[in-house]
Amino acid sequence: MARVEIKNVTKSFGATEVLKGLDIDISHGEFVALLGASGCGKSTLLRCIAGLEDLGGGDIRFGNKSVINIAPSKRGAAMVFQSYALYPHKTVAENMGFALRIDGTPKPEIERKVGEAAKILGITPLLNKRPRQLSGGQRQRVAIGRAIVRAPEVFLFDEPLSNLDAELRARMRVELTRLHRRLDATMIYVTHDQVEAMTMADRIVVMEGGHIQQIGTPDDVYARPANIYVAQFIGTPKMNVFKLSSYLHLQKQLPSAVANGGIPHTIGIRPEDIREDASGALKIGATLELSESLGRERLYHGSTVAGDELTIASHKEMSLQVGQPTTVSFNRGQVHMFDEKGIRLDF
Amino acid sequence: MLPVQHRHETWVFRGLLTIFVFFLLMPILWMLSTSFKAPEEVFLKVPTIIPEEPTLRNYMRALTETRILTYLYNGLIVSMTNAALTTVLAALAAYGFAKFRFKGRKSLMFLMISAQMFPYAVLLISLYPFMQRTGLFDTRSGLILAYLVFAMPASIYILFSYIVNLPDELIEAARMDGADEWLILRELILPLLTPGLITVFLYSFMWSWNDLLYSLTLISSETKRTVGPGLLLTFLGEMEQDWGAAMAGSVIVSLPIILAFTFLQRFFVQGLTAGAVK
Amino acid sequence: MALTLPALCLFVLFIFYPFLRSFGLAFFESTLFNPDPVWVGLQNFHDLIQDPTFHRTWTTTLIYVLVTTLLTVMLGFFWALILNQAFTGRTIVRTVTILPWILPSTVTAFLWAWIFNGQFGLLNAVLKGAGVIDQAIIWLATPSGAFVAVVIAKVWLSTPVAMSFILAGLQSVSSEEVDAAMMDGCGAGSIIRHVIVPHIFPTLVIVFVLQAMANLQQIDTILAMTRGGPARATTVLSIEVYQKAFQEWNMGLASAIGVAWFFTIAIPAAVYLHSVFKRV
Numbered sequence A: 001m002a003r004v005e006i007k008n009v010t011k012s013f014g015a016t017e018v019l020k021g022l023d024i025d026i027s028h029g030e031f032v033a034l035l036g037a038s039g040c041g042k043s044t045l046l047r048c049i050a051g052l053e054d055l056g057g058g059d060i061r062f063g064n065k066s067v068i069n070i071a072p073s074k075r076g077a078a079m080v081f082q083s084y085a086l087y088p089h090k091t092v093a094e095n096m097g098f099a100l101r102i103d104g105t106p107k108p109e110i111e112r113k114v115g116e117a118a119k120i121l122g123i124t125p126l127l128n129k130r131p132r133q134l135s136g137g138q139r140q141r142v143a144i145g146r147a148i149v150r151a152p153e154v155f156l157f158d159e160p161l162s163n164l165d166a167e168l169r170a171r172m173r174v175e176l177t178r179l180h181r182r183l184d185a186t187m188i189y190v191t192h193d194q195v196e197a198m199t200m201a202d203r204i205v206v207m208e209g210g211h212i213q214q215i216g217t218p219d220d221v222y223a224r225p226a227n228i229y230v231a232q233f234i235g236t237p238k239m240n241v242f243k244l245s246s247y248l249h250l251q252k253q254l255p256s257a258v259a260n261g262g263i264p265h266t267i268g269i270r271p272e273d274i275r276e277d278a279s280g281a282l283k284i285g286a287t288l289e290l291s292e293s294l295g296r297e298r299l300y301h302g303s304t305v306a307g308d309e310l311t312i313a314s315h316k317e318m319s320l321q322v323g324q325p326t327t328v329s330f331n332r333g334q335v336h337m338f339d340e341k342g343i344r345l346d347f
Numbered sequence B: 001m002l003p004v005q006h007r008h009e010t011w012v013f014r015g016l017l018t019i020f021v022f023f024l025l026m027p028i029l030w031m032l033s034t035s036f037k038a039p040e041e042v043f044l045k046v047p048t049i050i051p052e053e054p055t056l057r058n059y060m061r062a063l064t065e066t067r068i069l070t071y072l073y074n075g076l077i078v079s080m081t082n083a084a085l086t087t088v089l090a091a092l093a094a095y096g097f098a099k100f101r102f103k104g105r106k107s108l109m110f111l112m113i114s115a116q117m118f119p120y121a122v123l124l125i126s127l128y129p130f131m132q133r134t135g136l137f138d139t140r141s142g143l144i145l146a147y148l149v150f151a152m153p154a155s156i157y158i159l160f161s162y163i164v165n166l167p168d169e170l171i172e173a174a175r176m177d178g179a180d181e182w183l184i185l186r187e188l189i190l191p192l193l194t195p196g197l198i199t200v201f202l203y204s205f206m207w208s209w210n211d212l213l214y215s216l217t218l219i220s221s222e223t224k225r226t227v228g229p230g231l232l233l234t235f236l237g238e239m240e241q242d243w244g245a246a247m248a249g250s251v252i253v254s255l256p257i258i259l260a261f262t263f264l265q266r267f268f269v270q271g272l273t274a275g276a277v278k
Numbered sequence C: 001m002a003l004t005l006p007a008l009c010l011f012v013l014f015i016f017y018p019f020l021r022s023f024g025l026a027f028f029e030s031t032l033f034n035p036d037p038v039w040v041g042l043q044n045f046h047d048l049i050q051d052p053t054f055h056r057t058w059t060t061t062l063i064y065v066l067v068t069t070l071l072t073v074m075l076g077f078f079w080a081l082i083l084n085q086a087f088t089g090r091t092i093v094r095t096v097t098i099l100p101w102i103l104p105s106t107v108t109a110f111l112w113a114w115i116f117n118g119q120f121g122l123l124n125a126v127l128k129g130a131g132v133i134d135q136a137i138i139w140l141a142t143p144s145g146a147f148v149a150v151v152i153a154k155v156w157l158s159t160p161v162a163m164s165f166i167l168a169g170l171q172s173v174s175s176e177e178v179d180a181a182m183m184d185g186c187g188a189g190s191i192i193r194h195v196i197v198p199h200i201f202p203t204l205v206i207v208f209v210l211q212a213m214a215n216l217q218q219i220d221t222i223l224a225m226t227r228g229g230p231a232r233a234t235t236v237l238s239i240e241v242y243q244k245a246f247q248e249w250n251m252g253l254a255s256a257i258g259v260a261w262f263f264t265i266a267i268p269a270a271v272y273l274h275s276v277f278k279r280v
Helices: A040-052 A092-103 A109-122 A136-149 A166-183 A194-200 A218-223 A228-232 A248-253 B007-035 B057-065 B068-099 B105-115 B122-135 B139-148 B147-164 B168-176 B181-210 B213-218 B226-238 B241-275 C004-023 C044-048 C052-083 C090-096 C105-115 C122-127 C143-170 C177-182 C190-216 C221-224 C237-246 C251-277
Strands: A005-012 A016-026 A031-035 A057-062 A076-081 A154-158 A186-191 A203-208 A211-216 A240-243 A268-271 A283-295 A298-304 A309-314 A325-330 A336-338
Touching: A005 A040, A005 A203, A005 C122, A016 A040, A016 A057, A016 A211, A031 A040, A031 A154, A031 A194, A040 A154, A040 A186, A040 A203, A057 A298, A057 C044, A076 A136, A076 A248, A092 A109, A092 A136, A109 A136, A136 A166, A136 A240, A136 B007, A166 C177, A166 C190, A186 A194, A194 A218, A203 A218, A203 A228, A211 A218, A211 A228, A228 A240, A228 A268, A248 A283, A248 A325, A283 A309, A283 B147, A298 C237, B007 B241, B007 C052, B007 C105, B007 C143, B057 B068, B057 B147, B057 B241, B068 B139, B068 B147, B068 B181, B068 B226, B068 B241, B068 C004, B105 B147, B105 C004, B105 C251, B122 B139, B122 B147, B122 B213, B122 C004, B122 C237, B122 C251, B139 B147, B147 B181, B147 B213, B147 C004, B168 B181, B181 C221, B213 B226, B213 C221, B213 C237, B226 B241, B226 C105, B241 C143, C004 C251, C044 C251, C052 C090, C052 C143, C052 C190, C052 C237, C052 C251, C105 C143, C143 C190, C143 C221, C190 C237, C221 C237
Parallel strands: A031 A186, A031 A203, A076 A154, A154 A186
Antiparallel strands: A005 A016, A005 A057, A203 A211, A240 A268, A268 A336, A283 A298, A283 A325, A298 A309
């Protein structure tokens, strides 16, 4: 059983505290994405889980057993590195079988396991090649294959798709999801790409500045962001935010306090929830300055009467007068409210 | 690359190219030419560029009438051993410096690399009595150890640059795979370091093969002499008379280093310049 | 740490210890007749300062180092510029012209001694043939002639070294920058001055410093060509130390010269080591 518990983990590099007391409970077979901008501590956390970094404090447990004093290779975890870290002078088969060889596994068994993993990943014809003869996507598969061969209970991925081009990345996302279903192993996946996190993960851990901002399912973090940071981090283009004090007429239409006593301070509306006409209940005067076509939808950029930036995403072709004052609107159900500290408030 | 478009620029370029090639190669060609000339031809008032009657007599004389074969043998033993020793020790030290953080790491490395600026002749003043006391004087082993100062500091730095540029992730991957430090060094670092090791081997081989000063001072018996002093002391007295044989001898002792260089020159130049420029 | 231990042991035994001992010996009198060192304090240094021939050695050394180093770096730079161009046979030219670098120093000395030979040397034959001189010059027997000869021999052997380092630097100059300068109407000359030299200036400095250090150390070719003569015209510090120590067996005085010499090398060495350790 590979439940992974991260308990009050801290870590500092010199005077800089990079992990500030993190708690995550990952159940067996779950796919969890650690999502955040660079420098948020997600990779450090992953390396702590792998055992490549020592903890400053706290505990990491695999299936009820603390692993912090266990060598990386003995934890039952395998890691896929961002640069793939394939051994350049070894063949694909030797790369994949290296850990087993060190472990003293008999040769025929190594060959069988490597063969099986290669079959799963469709890289059997490559087994005798060397990494430099492979394309980026093939190297990626070998790196995953090297992890699979060890049959670990926990897979650790460190931004594994970031060196691939867009099309390949989309394909590998699907394959990784399929692999996860097939292997029944716990996967922890570090990424700065919200699309990867949203599409593959069972749960997303949004990190920022060494803190966890939110843990939730992809739908959860998108529909119910815990704070303004998450709200603006998840979703492209990012959520519009308005300070209520600049829009007194909206303040009157929204509750002045919610059930738990929180006072709405800021509201956020996603670009796709804004209508480019006055048909919604809540209205704001705005000027749109330019439009971009993405093919499937159009983005309009402009500013509100109070001078806040405004982005609207629309599937319709608008008969919009660029530069002319207009009114845009949205409904109450589409408004996210946050208090003075940026914490989400529910109606 | 510079733009060379106009006709006069092309001519200037070709002219400069020719002058440089002439300056760098003429002495060597002249050595070859002289080495194939009969004595009468060597001493013509107006020298011939190409030997009119090429002969191998100078080579025969150099090989049979001098101890040049002994010098070659000694030179090979001393240079190979020194190169091997330097390469192994420098690789270990460089790996230690590059991938481990220990106290005094920087100052120790600084001290070792700065050893290349110690004046060699000054070192010799104390090495000489030291070798005599320890019985290493006039032995090949003594010479091999004394040669460490030539190539070792630069070698440590060259290999250090190589290892530092190996991605940490590679070593971490091996650690995740369960490899211990020795296995990482043996299976990962050393194979990946091969070009650097060849560079360093060649570099230290060149230093010991080409040395004159140390061998001249620390070896006294003719049977242990290496090529530098061997050549000098053989032809010094009679140089005025026998330039043909001196040039033939020069060609012979240059051959091993030229051969090594021909096969491995790719490693040599790239390896040596990679660390210094960037 | 343990990995560096074998190297460290040999360093201490064969480099650091003898070096420090030589340093200390500068404060003793130790000669062939008095092999047991006697403490004399600063006497050796005092003798040196008083000694006009030592002043001469100093001047000779500085001129030798400066002239040789400047010539080497300049020739290396232009040679590297030439080899950075595309032309047929470039690889073979680049490979073959490395040869001066790798030949044994005795061979280098022989080559040039033969070319500068007064009676049958190539140089005299060429100069006479061209009508520049009518009488053969006995180069190695005249002070200035011998000096020119040892300088040329060293420049010849180091030009490929300097070229290799500078060429590596040149190859890191982005071709886009050169293209941009061309679009701005620069010719070859102004591209060299305004794009290439500023770009590889750090490399040029390093090469200069490395060469200056090497030239301060240079002894083999001079020893084999002139033995410091004639009339001490080619006696540089290294030759002086060697002769004081191993011909006159005056170890104390030789060490004192060595100390002065060391501090001279230390200046370029400090520049070099500083640049090395920026990257550690």
